Amino acid sequence: MNWNALGRPRPPLLVAVAAVAVLAACARVPPPPPPEVREGYPERGARLIQQYGCGGCHTVPGVDRADGLVGPPLTRFGARSYIAGELPNNAENLRRWIQDPQSVEPGTAMPDLGVDEADARDIVAYLFTLE
Structure with missing residues (x-):
């Protein structure tokens, strides 16, 4: 008792x-607050995702032939709390991940694709539309 x-x-x-x-x-x-993106052009970001070949590894809604199964699907990316299980999901951290994934997670399968800052900003803007 x-x-x-x-x-x-x-x-x-x-x-x-x-x-x-x-x-x-x-x-x-x-959960952490949703990410805010005030810069970048989402429409251009979708085209850049295709141009850089991100769809070879990731499934990315709204991007033609982006149905890869190597990396995680990027569906509802804007609603996620973390990037690569390491960083809080916000525009600056995602830009950093896209431009230099090895600095975030050494040895990750995510390759350095040579994405410049302007392109990364637009890719970030697009990914945050995926809620």
Whole structure:
């Protein structure tokens, strides 16, 4: 039997309800805020994703022939919390990942494609439309 501070038995139902409430509160850790992109041209980003061949490894909604199965699908990318399981999902971190993935995760299969800053900004803008 479970006892309270006054030495009286606690009803099992009350203990169970309290335990559920505590566990529910722990499970409600809010996700990071959604990423914001104020720069870049999403339409151009979609074309660049095709031009750089990202679809050879990734499935990318809205990009013709982007149905690769090597890397993770980029569906709903704008709603994700992390990039490569390493970085909080925001525009600056995604630009960094696209331009120099090895600096984020040494040994990753993601290749350095030589994406310049302007192209990376546009690719980021497109990926964040995928919610």
